[in-house]
Amino acid sequence: xxxxxxxxxxxxxxxxxxxxxxxxxxxxxxxxxxxxxxxxxxxxxxxxxxxxxxxxxxxxxxxxxxxxxxxxxxxxxxxxxxxxxxxxxxxxxxxxxxxxxxxxxxxxxxxxxxxxxxxxxxxxxxxxxxxxxxxxxxxxxxxxxxxxxxxxxxxxxxxxxxxxxxxxxxxxxxxxxxxxxxxxxxxxxxxxxxxxxxxxxxxxxxxxxxxxxxxxxxxxxxxxxxxxxxxxxxxxxxxxxxxxxxxxxxxxxxxxxxxxxxxxxxxxxxxxxxxxxxxxxxxxxxxxxxxxxxxxxxxxxxxxxxxxxxxxxxxxxxxxxxxxxxxxxxxxxxxxxxxxxxxxxxxxxxxxxxxxxxxxxxxxxxxxxxxxxxxxxxxxxxxxxxxxxxxxxxxxxxxxxxxxxxxxxxxxxxxxxxxxxxxxxxxxxxxxxxxxxxxxxxxxxxxxxxxxxxxxxxxxxxxxxxxxxxxxxxxxxxxxxxxxxx
Numbered sequence: 001x002x003x004x005x006x007x008x009x010x011x012x013x014x015x016x017x018x019x020x021x022x023x024x025x026x027x028x029x030x031x032x033x034x035x036x037x038x039x040x041x042x043x044x045x046x047x048x049x050x051x052x053x054x055x056x057x058x059x060x061x062x063x064x065x066x067x068x069x070x071x072x073x074x075x076x077x078x079x080x081x082x083x084x085x086x087x088x089x090x091x092x093x094x095x096x097x098x099x100x101x102x103x104x105x106x107x108x109x110x111x112x113x114x115x116x117x118x119x120x121x122x123x124x125x126x127x128x129x130x131x132x133x134x135x136x137x138x139x140x141x142x143x144x145x146x147x148x149x150x151x152x153x154x155x156x157x158x159x160x161x162x163x164x165x166x167x168x169x170x171x172x173x174x175x176x177x178x179x180x181x182x183x184x185x186x187x188x189x190x191x192x193x194x195x196x197x198x199x200x201x202x203x204x205x206x207x208x209x210x211x212x213x214x215x216x217x218x219x220x221x222x223x224x225x226x227x228x229x230x231x232x233x234x235x236x237x238x239x240x241x242x243x244x245x246x247x248x249x250x251x252x253x254x255x256x257x258x259x260x261x262x263x264x265x266x267x268x269x270x271x272x273x274x275x276x277x278x279x280x281x282x283x284x285x286x287x288x289x290x291x292x293x294x295x296x297x298x299x300x301x302x303x304x305x306x307x308x309x310x311x312x313x314x315x316x317x318x319x320x321x322x323x324x325x326x327x328x329x330x331x332x333x334x335x336x337x338x339x340x341x342x343x344x345x346x347x348x349x350x351x352x353x354x355x356x357x358x359x360x361x362x363x364x365x366x367x368x369x370x371x372x373x374x375x376x377x378x379x380x381x382x383x384x385x386x387x388x389x390x391x392x393x394x395x396x397x398x399x400x401x402x403x404x405x406x407x408x409x410x411x412x413x414x415x416x417x418x419x420x421x422x423x424x425x426x427x428x429x430x431x432x433x434x435x436x437x438x439x440x441x442x443x444x445x446x447x448x449x450x451x452x453x454x455x456x457x458x459x460x461x462x463x464x465x466x467x468x469x470x471x472x473x474x475x476x477x478x479x480x481x482x483x484x485x486x
Contacts, residue, residue, distance in 0.1 A: 095123075095130045095133055095142055095197050096199055098120070098121060098122055098123060098130065098197070098204060099120065099122050099123075100122075100123065100128065101122065101123040101124055101125055101128040102278050102315040102316065102317065102320075103124070103125040103247060103315055103317075103319065103320055103351065104125060104317065104318070104319065104351075104353045104359070105125050105126070105128050106125050106126060106251075106351075106359055106405070107126065107251065107413060107445075107447065108126050108249075108251045109150075109251055109252065109253055109445065109453060109455070109479070109481060110189070110249075110251075110252070110255065110257075111126050111127075111148075112240075112246040112247075112249050113125055113126045113127070113246050113247050114126055114127050114146070114193075115193070115208060115210055115225070115226050115239065115240070115246070116240055116246040116247065117228070117230055117235045117239065117240070117270070119233050119272045119274050119280050120203060120204055120232060120233060120274075121197065121204045121205075121206040121230055124247070125247060130144075131485060131486070132144045132145075132146065132484075132485035133195075133197065139198070140198050140199060141196055141197070141198040142196070142197050142198065143194070143195065143196045143197075144193075144194075144195045144196075144485060145192075145193070145194060145484065145485070146192075146193040146194075146195065146483075146484050146485045147190070147191040147192040147193045147210070147483075147484050148190065148191055148481050148482060148483040148484060149187065149190045149481070149482045150187060150189045150190055150191075150479060150480070150481040150482075151185070151186075151187045151479065151480045151481075152164070152184075152185070152186055152187070152188075152189065152253070152255075152477060152478070152479050153183075153184075153185050153477065153478045153479070154182075154183065154184040154185070154186075154475060154476075154477050155181070155182070155183050155475065155476045155477075156181060156182045156183075156184075156473055156474070156475050157181055157473055157474040157475070158178060158179050158180070158181065158471075158472075158473040158474070159171075159172045159175075159177060159178050159179070159180055159182065159473065160172075160182070160461070160473045160475060162217075162256075163182060163184045164184060164186050164188055164214070164217075164255070165214075165254060165255040165256040166254045166255075166256050166439070166459050166461060166475055166477075167256050167259070167375075167376065168259045168376055168421075168437035168438065168439050168461040168462065168463055169259060169376040169377060169380060169421075169434055169437050169463060170463075171437075171461055171462070171463040171471045171472065171473055172471055173432070173463060173465055173469045173470060173471035174469060174471065178471060187213070187220075188212065188213040188214050188220060188255075189212055189213075189214070189255050190212065190213060191210060191211065191212045191225075192210070192211055193208070193209065193210040193211075193226075194208075194209045194210075195207065195208050195209075200231065202231055202232055203231055203232025203233065204230075204231075204232065205229070205230070205231050206229065206230045206231075207228075207229045207230075208226050208227075208228055208229075208230075208239070209226060209227050210224075210225045210226040210227075211223060211224055211225055212225055214255070224238065225239070225265060226238060226239040226240075226265075227239070233271055233272040233273070233274070234269070234270075234271045235268075235269065235270050235271070235272075236268075236269045237267065238265065238266070238267045238268075239265060239266075240264070240265065240266075241262075241264040241265070241266045241268070241284075241286060241309070241326075241373060242268070242270050242282055242284035242286065242309040242311055242324065243262055243264070243309045243311065243324045243325075243326045243347060243373055244262045244263055244264055244324075244373070245262065245322045245324070245347070245349040245350075245363060247320060247322075247351060248261075248320075248322070248349040248350055248351055248361050248362065248363050249261060249263075249361070250361045250401065250403030250405070250415055250417045250441075251403070251405055251413070251415045251443075251445070252415065252417065252441055252443065252457065253443055253445070253455055253456075253457040253477050253478075253479040254441065254457060254459060254475075254477060256375060257375055257419075258375065258401035258403075258417060258418075258419025258439045258441075259374065259375050259376025259377070259399070259419055259420075259421045259437045259439050260363070260365070260374065260375070260376065260399030260400045260401045260419040260420050260421040260437075260439070261363050261374070261375045261400075261401050261419065262324070262347045262349070262363060262365055262373050262374060262375075263373075263374065263375035263378065264372065264373050264378055266286045266287050266307075267286065267287045268284055268285060268286030268287060268306070268307075269284065269285055269286075270282055270283060270284030270285070270286075270309070271283055271284075278314060278315035278316055279312075279313065279314050279315075280312075280313045280315075281310070281311070281312055281313075282309075282310070282311045282313070283308075283309070283310055284308070284309040284310075284311075285306040285307070285308055285309075286306055286307045286308075286309065287306065287307070288303040288304075288305065288306055288307050288328065288329065289301075289303065289372060290302065290303055290328075290330040290331060290332065290383060290384065291371065291372050291379065291380065291381045291382065291383040291384075292332060292381055292383065292384055292385065292386060293381045293382055293383075293384070293385040293395070293428075293429055293430075293433060294381065294385070294429075294430060294433075295332070295381075295386060296334075296386065298334050298335035298336070299332055299333075299334040299335075299386055300332065300333055300334070301330075301331070301332055302331035302332055302333045302338070302340075303329070303331070304329055304331060304340070305329040307326055307327070307328045308326070308327045308328075309324060309325065309326045309327075310324070310325050311323065311324040311325070312324075317353075318352055318353050319350060319351040319352040319353055319359075319360075320350050320351055321348070321349075321350040322347075322348070322349050322350060323346070323347070323348050324346065324347045324349075325344065325345075325346050326344045326345060326367075326370070326373065327342065327343075327344040328342070328343045328344050328369055328383075329341075329342060330342075330343050330369050330383060330384050330392065330394065331392065332384075332386055332392055334386070334390075336390060337390040339386075339390065339391055339392035340392065341369070341384065341392050341393075341394050343367065343368045343369025343370065343383070343384070343394045344367050344368070344369065344370065345365060345366055345367015345368065345369075345370035345373070345397070346365065346366060346367060347363060347364065347365035347373075348363070348364050348365075349362060349363035349364070350362060350363075357406060357407040357408075358404065358405065358406050358407070359404070359405040360402070360403070360404055360405075361401075361402070361403040361404075361405070362400070362401065362402045362403070363400055363401055364398075364399075364400035365397075365398065365399060365400060366396075366397065366398035366399070367396075367397060367398075368394040368395065368396050368397070369383045369384055369394040369395065370383070370397045371383050371395065371397055371423070374397065374399065374421060376399075376421050376434075376437050377397070377421070377423075377434060380434060382395055382397070382423060382433070382434055383395065385426065385428045385429055386428075387428045388428070393426070393428060395423055395424060395426060395429075396423065396424040397421070397422070397423050397424075398421075398422055399419070399420055399421030399422060400419065400420065401417065401418065401419030401420075401439070402417070402418055402419075403415055403416070403417040403418075404416045404417075411446060411447055411448055412444070412445070412446055412447075413444075413445050413447075414442070414443060414444050414445070415441065415442070415443050415445070416441070416442050417439070417440065417441040417442075418438075418439070418440050418441075419438070419439040419440075420436070420437065420438050420439070421436065421437045422435070422436045423435055423436070425466060426466070429466050430466065431465065431466055431467030431469075432465050432466070432467065432469075433465060433466045434463070434465065434466070435464045435465050435466045435468075436463075436464040437461070437462065437463050437464070438460075438461065438462040439459075439460075439461055440459065440460040440461075441457060441458070441459050441460075442457070442458050443455055443456065443457035443458070444456055444457075450483070450486040451482060451483040451484070451485075451486045452481070452482060452483075453479075453480075453481045453483070454478075454479060454480045454481065455478070455479055456476070456477070456478050457476070457477045457478075457479070458474070458475075458476055459474070459475040459476075459477065460472070460473075460474055460475075461473055461475070
């Protein structure tokens with residue numbers, strides 16, 4: 001390194017001083033002496049830098065140099081120890097200002113916890129170290145490119161309705177082609193994410209963007225999953241509904257998960273109030289959507305107020321509990337009349353570590369006009385029905401799931417999951433409308449490297465309709481997944 005510095009100084013000095021063929025010997029000697037003084041000064045500064053001593057000041061260095069080669073003064077101030085630039089230059093990957101995750105760490109194929117909003121943008125149980133961030137030069141902003149590539153091989157013993165994800169409410173009941181087996185190979189769960197974080201005077205700022213390719217049933221259409229910003233404890237954008245609990249969702253190769261789980265992607269704004277010791281209270285206003293069952297001609301859904309949600313959450317080293325409540329204003333307008341109703345429901349969910357190798361995950365929900373917030377029935381029109389006399393009748397719904405994870409070793413794990421969702425019998429509904437669904441899963445997952453996961457999963461699903469007809473199917477699914485950051 002010293003030889004390179006000396007060589008550079010020699011070249012710079014010689015190129016800056018005019019050299020003429022007629023130069024006298026005295027002039028050449030003077031230039032050599034000037035160059036010698038310059039090299040001595042630079043060697044002293046280099047010695048000081050290597051020994052972590054303060055270098056000579058610009059004035060003292062300038063006094064020993066030729067006017068043709070000005071001294072180089074140190075103008076770069078040391079970076080704060082907690083700035084993203086300082087951490088990056090030191091080789092650290094941690095994000096400054098973010099507290100450690102409270103929940104016990106866990107593995108998850110679909111990894112819903114990584115996208116979830118948390119108080120002050122804290123780390124989650126599937127990504128407690130926030131690995132993979134790097135600084136944008138000259139700023140305090142850290143960014144990360146994430147996601148995974150996932151291939152699913154799916155074999156159905158009988159028709160399952162949806163060939164790419166196991167949605168029990170779509171299982172065919174009756175029909176000439178119900179007993180036809182099917183094989184599908186797809187990569188629609190492949191996911192891409194972009195995340196940016198930086199500390200501010202008003203708290204940590206986080207921006208998160210994520211997509212997958214489930215935007216169409218017959219092609220790989222880009223679908224937005226998350227697009228939100230969060231400053232401190234205030235969130236605004238598109239992502240998980242506040243009523244939903246991403247940390248309680250079980251670990252499945254199947255993308256849909258149990259139908260009785262709370263699940264919804266929605267635009268909204270929410271604010272969390274930390275209560276100390278891992279307790280949080282969150283208030284939210286989110287985009288409404290009244291979903292009517294088989295609306296007749298001249299009838300349209302009406303949304304006059306946002307869905308309002310309040311959740312109370314407790315996190316501890318053993319796991320967490322979350323209680324969520326949502327209130328909804330549902331309505332319709334038609335040529336023969338209109339009507340409005342207030343609906344909503346509750347969900348209790350959580351996780352609990354059972355020793356060092358086992359994890360329990362669960363959720364239970366119930367209410368009226370709550371179908372939109374469930375994994376099985378969102379978009380199904382099962383929030384409410386317009387009766388023959390023009391009344392808007394909200395449909396009762398209850399369901400839940402329980403999942404148990406066991407780690408056979410650091411590389412092998414299994415999950416056993418059961419879920420169920422029930423709607424009331426209602427004479428205003430069609431005979432082929434949803435009545436009940438059941439969902440069962442057992443899988444074996446192998447992760448030989450942090451970014452490589454593969455596994456096999458056996459699924460069973462059953463659907464019962466309002467008229468009493470039933471249909472079921474068995475699915476075998478194998479998956480191979482490569483994570484970009486792990």
